[in-house]
Amino acid sequence: MKLSKVRLVGFRSHHSTEVLLQDYTCIIGRNDCGKSAFLRALRLLLDPRVRPTEEDLSKIAPLQAEACIEAEFTDVPATWPIGIDSVLKLRRRVAGTPLQWEVQGMVAVEPELRKMAVGQATKGGIEKSETISADIKAELGAMPAGTLKPDQWVALYNSIDAKGLVAKELDWGPVPDTTITNLFQVVFLAADSKAEDEIGGSKSAFDDLGGMLIREAAKSNHEIAAKTAELQVLLNALVEKDEEGKWAYSPLNKMEEILKSEISLFDKDISLVHQSTAPSLGDHRFGMTLDVEDPYVKGIGNMGHGLRRSLIFAMLRTFVRMPEIVASLNEEAPLDGAIAAPEPFKLFLIEEPELYLHPQAERVRMLELQELATKPHTQVVLCTHSAFFVDLQEHRSIVRFTRDNRSKTEVFGWAGTNLTPGEKAWLLTVRYFDGGATAMLFADCAVLCEGATEKLCVPKLASALALYNPAFEIVDCNGADHIETYQKVLESLHVPYVIWIDGDEDKPEAKLVANNRITQWKALRTAIGVIVVNRHDWEDAAGMPHAGREKPLKSWTKFVANGDACTAPLENAIRAVYERQDLDMRTP
Template identity: 25%
Template sequence: MKLTNIRIENFRAHADTTIPLTQLGCLIGENNAGKSSVLHALQFVLEERKLTPNDFRAPDETVSVTLRIDDIDADDLSRVAEAHRERVASMIRDGSLTLVRTQGKTTTAESRYWDFEPKSADWDDARLEEAIGGKKGAGLRTAAIELQPRFKDVLGDAPKIGEVREQWKRLKRELPAEQLVAVPAKFATGISAGLKPLLPSVIYIEAVKDATSEARPTGTATFSRLLELLFTEVEDQLGNIETQFAGIHSKLSRVLVADGKESDERLPAVKLIETTIERFVQNSFPDVTLRMNVPAPTLATILSGTELTVDDGHRGMLASKGDGLKRTVLFAILRAYTELRGRGLGAEPATASKRHAYILLFEEPELYLHPRAQRQLMAALEIFALDHQVLVTTHSPGFFTPTTSGFAKLQKTDSGVSAYPVEISMQARDAYQLIHHENNEAGFFARKVVLVEGDSDTIIFPHLARILSAKWDQYDRNVMFVKIGGKGNITRYRDFFAKFEVPVYVITDLDSLVDGFNHLTSDSELKLQHSDLMSAVHKHLPSESTPNAKTVKAIATRRNAAELWKAAQGYLTEWRESRQEEPARALEEALSELFDLGRGAYRESILASPPTGPIKEKRDALVQGLARERVHVLRHGDLEAYCGSVTTSDKVEASIQFCREVTTKDEYARRLGDEAASILRELEEIFATVFAD
């Protein structure tokens, strides 16, 4: 059994939000984006909470939370008391149950479930009652068959009217899905309470500084629920404790037995207490009757009184200790469960059907934890999620691992909360590396993401934007510059962030038009423009490639060039040893291929300073076309062309030095010299697009 979908209407910031739920999921978003409200909405349904006036987005409208539960099987139904099991099973269709809980500002909260009624008026209950009214025996059978021929195969020769009604309900339930429509239905008497054992119990760890409420020994406290989890593992050593509990309950309260009828085997003293209270009430209100119902004792109610004493130099109750210690104990119980889960605490491991279902709602697990403790906690949550669902709200992608089954990014707007569910469909390794990449955690919460190649780009570009215009501040505008480590990663990163509905921009060097254009766009028209441009450039290349020292250094750092150079060294060694023609020819081919890479430098030089008007026009048209796809190619070359002269070869150090020395637009213009007007105009066009509202 698992919760698969929640729809939240008119609840706090949520006007109408639908979010898929997974086995181990994360809600991400800025502060006050409505993440905690999703957890509270789950509590509203599963724990039948009541709302306060502040919970209504529109005061005059009803709050509604719809929760879908799928994959309900026989093991899950076995947790329901036998007296209620058949009725609860009838509410489940194809292993699914949908609960709806509503509350108006002036009305009480009410829970219902989605029942399925036939779309056709032929199946209206009123038609049945009209057809069979006053009929008996064979006449009743004939009337029922005339109304619905399917009765012919399910009714005896002289059915009773109750049998006809039951078969009518069964026939309606067996109609194909396309002939049915979902309608909210009220629970039968006693079924609301009878359904509870089927539903997961909520364990809620809030992101609050004061953890006292979580550590108190009460049935609904996190502390109590976590202990309940642990003791589930030793139920096999507790004998027939549930039978003993049922025996105690029957002596204290009326109970429903297997046939659904009420049994009253209460102790005479208990009956006397009820009748005595009722007698005194009837002295003032003669027509009033009174019933006393005592809840059934359970392991959970007993555990709710469990207390932990802690000696940290001063012996006292856990609830009296500091927040850090209290939260550590809570996490320790969770980790203890995950460690003991596999082997159990008893003689035999607890079976899946024996375990009650839980859902762990965890607000910002990263709070107040050392990074090592965060990793340990995440590992515990992964194991916990093997048995029970987990939903965390977080600002840290550190709580994503290859086992995390889904994200939902929440974004608050004037019209409510927009949810962007994200299923990580790429390879687990790719997704893991992307999310854990340096500074990428901010990308999840950024308004826009700008992909750049290296560390120096993440330093220089935000600095240039800020000195060109005060309104282009990356922090104020929530624009994140993300290092991707090379053009080959552009597609991966663009696809990844696009899943979170984050607008993605790219700023890349001019050499991307020479080597790596396939990573910039998939547009066929732009590819044709690129091919036309590079054909024109090729005509202006020198017939022989004679690379200078700078070119040799540049190409030698490329992966393919490094491999060629290594191969050339091997051929040279082989030739020295054998003096044969074959290694000599292989050496010549490797060196020719290696230094032909230097022609790329000539192509880039031609693109940066076009020798003809047509080449310039073709280049500018292509760059503008890419810009419309949020890909900005630097027309003047690489980042060094935009920084002027530097006094160090270390790129990061040079970038920091540049930011110290150039702090105004005028200083930057002087640094650029004759190229100032052209470069400033180009950068202003790029940043105006990136930082636009």
């Protein structure tokens, strides 16, 4: 099962955005571009414990009434009670309606019957409806006395539906929050969590993740399953009413009587409709308290932020291993005829996973999260400012948010054709030998160069010319052959870039190759791309003799160590790069 698409309308800076997700999705972008808001929206959609606030609404008034979070899931199991043909479309209204969750499916045309299908109907609503057919009203005529509880309404709906009396259409219909609670589990690791929030409370990352670990260990235990079913029957009986409309548990009758009398003191014409709901035990939602100490310090709240993050990742790694642990230690055979509860979908939302991590830890955390995302019914979505969590090889997992001039959030994901096997192999090589190569995706402008010489010398020369901009990233592409691969990535994620290339005018064969490359790059680029072409090569522009493999060192010695002035051709090229203007210094 996979969360494949999310659409936000009127949610903070998200005017109307659509994001395509992978099993592991990395969201990048400048500060305050809507990344954290997107994670919050996912949490609001799938975690009923979290409620929307006024701050979640866009300040654009016309959008507020339409504000919603909508998601599409694919490969939905047949055991799930919601979804059509393995596809589930789920929506949560952020404001303006009491029915906050809706699911797309074949639902009753009649509004009161829609409410009945989710246990929210009333006898008065059914009786007063002028559009419910006489056949349905006749079928419902012998309803039990008293106020009906939700499961009774659902049973009545199922009975008339089974007889083909309900006219249906494909539309959005309400879904109870208990269904969301039973089908989804969300772990949210916030960037600004305080120690006491992280280690305690019903919404803490430790408690949520710890509960999931225990559930994974306990869900196949026959004794727990049997006792849970037995207790569920007792709890359901506790809140049932008899034919006279009286509660089976007498204190509830007294409680209702007292409530009615208290209400009547000031509001005599108000009737009380009271319906108790038994807790659902089938999903075994455990909690966990986790604390640590060493010989000198007690309590994780008194220890470093890095340790808390390290514990979270240790729990994530343990979660990955739980299925094999349970399989190796649990020798019980499945119960005959037992109906397995639907496996919940697990979503891990992580803000800035790089926080408080050493570089060595950063290098492996992405691999750990990618492994976590391969587990069934499991997905990871994170936002980051670290290049270590961006996998260029898995280019479709990268989503870039922008918000120019403090306006609405824009979303850019991979829009082109897949990279070739050779291009993927090169990006895999880059990941292992140049872990900072993905830094270009965080830049205001990426400057794609053939080798290391420009990366070593250009920042110093640009500073001397009062052109230097730290938001520009000089990228060593390790040869002109690889520039197109980087260009494809930058174009798809809408990162502005400059290609700075040698024209090789003095070498006939090399000149032909350079001309063909430049023609190809021009065909691929859009308005965000600029191309700067030297007349011949770097040495020619810099006024240096050819140095072969020693070019980077000799150039660095000349311009950085010795501080030599920039030549006119090199200055022209550097100005074109930092001013993002096309320049071709070859002879026309």
